[in-house]
Each structure stands twice: as structure tokens, then as C-alpha cells.
Amino acid sequence: MVAYQYRCAEHGVCEVQRPMGSAPAQWPCPECGGDTARVFAAPHLGLADRGRLAAIDATRRSADEPAVVTSVPGSGARRRTPTASDNPVLRRLPKP
Template structure:
């Protein structure tokens, strides 16, 4: 069973358990009986590693709070400076 989320404009998010692949485009809200459209979310990765959860959280935050840089990275931090084999690759 998968848990699908729907969003009612008046009552907020509601969750419905259905077999995988059987989710409807909208469900009726149990409180007001208006159609609630389906909300697409990331799968629940609570059992994943802490590093992966932190990466997903950082990616979600960057959607509306992107990191701003004041200058491009220095040449010293370039990968070819760390690995001499990469210095032979063409640069863009």
C-alpha cells in the first residue's frame, strides 16, 4: 500500500492509502466533500541514511531559498588542482 496526499483548499492535506498505481487525480474531502487534487511529494525516505535525508532537505530548501555566492570558486579549489590526472582534460 502506498500513501497518497491530496490537498483540500479548506481543510488542508489529507492522506489516502491505496495500492500502488491506483491513485486518482482527485479525492473527495471527508469533511466538506469537495474534490481535493493530488499533491505530488517525495517518497517517504525515513528509513534512509541521515546523509541522504540531509541532502534531500538541502535540495528542497534551495527551491525557495537558493544560496547566493559573491564570486566564482577559486582556481585552487578546482578538481584538477586536487588530482593531477584531471589537469590533462580539456577545459570549457
């Protein structure tokens, strides 16, 4: 659900929770019942957790300053070691 804002001439701004993309251009005011106009505002990205904000910043930064590899990885690259699962169903699968 997304919070959409509507402005009433008499009562100011009210927020309405609706599924994304389903907000109409007008909504009845919860106090007087008159039509309100939809207000377009910036998304509340500042309310996101630190990990999500870091991902947004990294994505924005990579558009202008992509990370460039300066050397070829060595031949002794590590192999990923498989981890054992606690799921008993997976224990019956054949081992590689």
C-alpha cells in the same frame, strides 16, 4: 499500500492509503466531501531502516564511482563449505 496526499482548498492536506499506481487525480475531502487535487511530494525514504538506506546510498555511489578491482584473486581462494540443514527432509538427499 502507499500514502497519497490530496489538498483541499478549505481543510488542507489529507492522506489516503491506496495500492501503488491506483491513486486517482482527485479524491473527495473526508471533512467536506469536495474534490481535492493530488499533491506530488518526495517519497519518505528517510523513514527506512539503516540497511535499506545504506543500500540506496551504495547504489547511487556506484553509478558515479564504481568499485574497480586492482588485482587478480589468489589461487588459494576459499571454497564455500556447505552448512548442515535442520530440515529432516533435506537430510535424505544424497551427499555430494
